[in-house]
Amino acid sequence: MSALQTVSALIYLISAVCYVLGVHMMRSPKTARHGNGLSAIGMFLAVITIIVTIIVEGTIDSVGWIVLILGLALGILYGMVKARKVPMTDVPQLVSLFNAVGGGAAAVIGIFDYLLKGDGATLSLAFSLPVFLDVVIGGITFSGSLIATGKLSGKVPGKPITFPGARLLNIIVVVAILVSAWFMMASPTNVWYVILALVMSLIFGLLMTLPIGGADMPVVVSLLNAFTGLAVAFAGFVINNQVLIIAGALVGAAGTILTLQMADAMNRSVANILAGGFGTGDSDANSTADAVPVDVKETSADDIGLQLAYAHNVMIVPGYGLAAAQAQHEVAELAKVLTDKGINVDYAIHPVAGRMPGHMNVLLADVNVPYEQMKQLDDANPMFENTDVSLVIGANDVTNPLARESGNEISGMPILDVDKSKSVVVIKRSMSTGYAGIQNPLFSMDNTQMFFSDAKKGLQDIVAATKQYLE
Amino acid sequence: MSEELFTNLAIFVLSLLVGFEVMSKIPATLQTPMMSGANAIHGVVVVGAFVIAAEANSWPFYILAFLGAFFSAVNVAGGYTVTDRMLGMFDRKPAAKQGEADRK
Numbered sequence: 114m115s116a117l118q119t120v121s122a123l124i125y126l127i128s129a130v131c132y133v134l135g136v137h138m139m140r141s142p143k144t145a146r147h148g149n150g151l152s153a154i155g156m157f158l159a160v161i162t163i164i165v166t167i168i169v170e171g172t173i174d175s176v177g178w179i180v181l182i183l184g185l186a187l188g189i190l191y192g193m194v195k196a197r198k199v200p201m202t203d204v205p206q207l208v209s210l211f212n213a214v215g216g217g218a219a220a221v222i223g224i225f226d227y228l229l230k231g232d233g234a235t236l237s238l239a240f241s242l243p244v245f246l247d248v249v250i251g252g253i254t255f256s257g258s259l260i261a262t263g264k265l266s267g268k269v270p271g272k273p274i275t276f277p278g279a280r281l282l283n284i285i286v287v288v289a290i291l292v293s294a295w296f297m298m299a300s301p302t303n304v305w306y307v308i309l310a311l312v313m314s315l316i317f318g319l320l321m322t323l324p325i326g327g328a329d330m331p332v333v334v335s336l337l338n339a340f341t342g343l344a345v346a347f348a349g350f351v352i353n354n355q356v357l358i359i360a361g362a363l364v365g366a367a368g369t370i371l372t373l374q375m376a377d378a379m380n381r382s383v384a385n386i387l388a389g390g391f392g393t394g395d396s397d398a399n400s401t402a403d404a405v406p407v408d409v410k411e412t413s414a415d416d417i418g419l420q421l422a423y424a425h426n427v428m429i430v431p432g433y434g435l436a437a438a439q440a441q442h443e444v445a446e447l448a449k450v451l452t453d454k455g456i457n458v459d460y461a462i463h464p465v466a467g468r469m470p471g472h473m474n475v476l477l478a479d480v481n482v483p484y485e486q487m488k489q490l491d492d493a494n495p496m497f498e499n500t501d502v503s504l505v506i507g508a509n510d511v512t513n514p515l516a517r518e519s520g521n522e523i524s525g526m527p528i529l530d531v532d533k534s535k536s537v538v539v540i541k542r543s544m545s546t547g548y549a550g551i552q553n554p555l556f557s558m559d560n561t562q563m564f565f566s567d568a569k570k571g572l573q574d575i576v577a578a579t580k581q582y583l584e
Numbered sequence: 585m586s587e588e589l590f591t592n593l594a595i596f597v598l599s600l601l602v603g604f605e606v607m608s609k610i611p612a613t614l615q616t617p618m619m620s621g622a623n624a625i626h627g628v629v630v631v632g633a634f635v636i637a638a639e640a641n642s643w644p645f646y647i648l649a650f651l652g653a654f655f656s657a658v659n660v661a662g663g664y665t666v667t668d669r670m671l672g673m674f675d676r677k678p679a680a681k682q683g684e685a686d687r688k
Binding site for chain 1: 586588589592596599601604606608609611613614615616617618621623624625626627629630634635637638639640645646647649652653654655658659660661662663665666668670672673674
């Protein structure tokens with residue numbers, strides 16, 4: 114090892130330590146921001162090191178500098194503008210977009226090195242196998258994450274997209290990927306096999322994500338994030354750079370754990386989600402709900418205002434519908450009107466409320482909801498007995514008492530015990546079911562009233578009514 | 585198996601284990617920022633973009649180097665910025681610390 118190699122290897126090691134400690138610090142809200150900062154310092158160190166390395170080695174030509182600087186400048190500009198402008202409701206799709214480009218970059222590096230070194234030379238398995246994994250995993254994440262971004266932002270229909278022969282096409286694509294792998298290792302001189310592997314993995318990414326419903330997308334985004342981590346790690350094998358291997362493996366493991374935790378909170382297995390064809394992402398209007406008349410009590414904004422004004426403890430239960438209607442400002446305003454008059458207001462947040470685990474917390478933090486008012490499932494559930502009014506906004510499956518019984522889709526799923534509060538008000542657009550597709554008996558209980566409205570509009574009316582009774 | 589490959593493989597496996605260990609038991613509150621933060625970290629692929637740009641010597645390679653640099657720069661710059669924005673929202677509550685102690 115030359116002096117430069119030794120020093121740069123040591124700095125890469127420091128930057129890897131920054132990533133690990135940074136991620137570790139993100140476990141608590143107190144240190145999370147510093148953790149992210151530490152991780153960014155690690156990134157900065159890695160970039161400085163590689164800049165010094167390529168300058169000292171001097172193999173880069175002037176055109177190389179130009180394409181590099183141009184690419185970096187445009188990328189930084191685009192990424193920063195996107196990240197600064199994004200409304201907090203759209204964060205999940207942005208994360209997915211950034212994930213796509215990460216996978217794309219990893220695939221590009223694999224293709225580059227294969228084309229450069231594969232030209233007429235005999236390649237070892239130790240080289241061509243990581244290249245293959247890098248290109249294929251990178252390609253799958255690139256197209257898969259773009260579809261996920263589209264589904265989350267509504268540009269691609271959120272409902273599962275399936276077509277006849279999809280299974281057969283899947284098999285053909287997988288076989289083509291394996292065949293290209295074989296030829297990439299056996300005859301590295303032919304560039305067409307790596308191109309075949311890339312195209313097939315891009316198609317596989319599409320086929321994998323299209324049949325999955327919008328509500329399951331967060332789990333898919335997390336899984337693809339893990340994939341990108343692995344693609345980056347394999348890119349590290351290809352260019353023999355350990356900081357890529359360490360950081361990639363770290364993200365791969367992190368993404369895997371997040372995926373499993375999320376699937377758990379939704380009471381689904383990852384295999385089940387990937388099989389697709391289930392879940393619509395939003396209320397399913399033509400489900401059995403309309404066929405079965407349910408005995409429910411309807412209420413008005415005025416009546417809800419009255420109930421809230423005379424309550425001591427109010428629990429707000431925000432759900433997917435709130436995030437979809439972007440009604441977080443209205444909900445925060447209502448809470449403020451109540452707390453100003455001395456009424457206790459808390460938020461009961463299910464782990465998968467919103468569009469991603471923890472996304473609801475981000476949305477509420479964005480509108481200045483105090484952190485101490487946000488109660489997680491385990492803290493919220495004992496509080497319902499002393500709650501006068503539970504205000505359920507666009508949440509369905511996460512409040513369904515059927516989860517406590519056996520023999521249905523959501524059996525065993527952790528839920529918020531809304532039904533234990535003295536009175537329940539549900540704001541919902543219609544009687545349609547949630548993404549699990551089953552009825553919620555909570556809606557027809559004696560102490561439950563339904564208020565059929567869009568979350569945003571309904572909350573505005575309730576705020577107006579409540580003010581009237583509090584003054 | 586070459587020595588180089590073996591070393592890299594050992595690093596890979598150990599890093600996976602460290603990742604599993606560090607990431608277990610994350611509060612649900614922080615899962616979205618955490619995912620975004622992890623997303624920013626795999627932007628380290630930008631190092632690879634520098635490596636290939638230094639080796640590029642003809643147009644197809646320059647185009648690939650440009651793509652690699654662009655993609656990875658979006659990932660790094662965007663990833664860290666949006667994660668910081670999200671975490672800043674949790675940060676700005678001075679009462680956050682007390683809130684945790686108060687629960688239950």
